[in-house]
Amino acid sequence: MNFQGCPGSRMMDMRRPAADGAPAAAPGSTPSQLRQWPVQLHLISPMAPYYQGADVVLTADCVAYALGGYHAEHLKGKAIAIACPKLDDGQDVYVEKIRSWFDDAKINTLTVMIMEVPCCRGLSALARRALESAARKVPVKEVVVGLDGTIRQSEWLGA
């Protein structure tokens, strides 16, 4: 195995038999839990009505592809924004938008969902910076998702 280079972009082959005997759901029959548009952090307004007092899940771009139950188990009942801490430009804008969620939208909680690859920690770091600069304190949780689609760690970072 090649251990050189960035672990976040190292190739891994995880092919396995599809869906362990479970019958495939009829196309279009799995309900979406998305209740808003847009979702990308540069595109959203933190003052949009669906963020007011909400439980917000700030999700790294790759997470929803790795986690089989993302919609039902993590997005349900929450407002969302997505971002990539490795590739996106203008991350100071991100910090300001997250701060505005805390102070202006008066969100109830923030859950930051990231992949286990090291560069993804950057998204939690943005949330921490925003929390430090916010006047209002809100519980912030970090959920780390494994490349195999399991939850590796779930931790309240503080408030």
Place this chain on the structure above:
Amino acid sequence: METTFEQQLERPVKSVLADFPALGALLGEFRIGCVDCGVGSCKFKEIEDIHRLAPEAERDLWTRLARIIEPGRTAQLPVRERAPAAPAASASPPIRQLVAEHRWILRWAAVIPRLAAELDLNREEDRRTVLAGVDFIRHYADRRHHGKEEDILFRYFDSGLDVLQAMLTDHVAGREHVRAIEAGVAARDDAAVREHLLAYAVLIREHIRKEDDILFPWLDRQLLDSQVGQMYAQFLEADRRFDRDPRQLENFVAELEARFDAAPAAAAR
């Protein structure tokens, strides 16, 4: 005993332990302290859910418990098929706040034996110290801290839960000790004040141990994120409404420790 292992599972753990005293040592091996637990209202089958063991340990525990209750028969074990569970989240911010308040209450409880040993209510200073202790218990431990538990945290759960009732009973018992301490100071009754101070210290240490080690982690695991956020906001609001300076109340404990040369770190574990 003609009841089967499966029937025993539905009985209160205290009754099962009374019939099979050998179970106590086995539970102790798994650090499940039902024998000394003052609550003891859990059903036998609930002990694992409340104390949370690793899956292999859970199977091992039930196998051995079943062997004591019904030797020679293979019982149906109450091992739940758990999804490869997501690791439990660390303590949520509101629970952490309660645990931080516990540290101050434990520090106060830790100096009580020193205060009680040298107590002489004919001395003005001792009367003032004991009454300051009463003030700390009433406003910090009871109104500020137990207030958050009773008026906020416990309201997120079924108020009929025996374990919550047991916690409320402890709170009431603490208040009775405080009244007795106050009356003892007025009557300059050293023996009564000493007795109730020490009884309060024993009560509150055991109470906090149950909350920190068992109750709070169990409650925390059941809270939804949205409830954690609401509870945190309610705690902030309760602190905003609190009309005393919590630092001043905490300072009373720190000063008492300085006077008795007690090490705060040890007291707070």
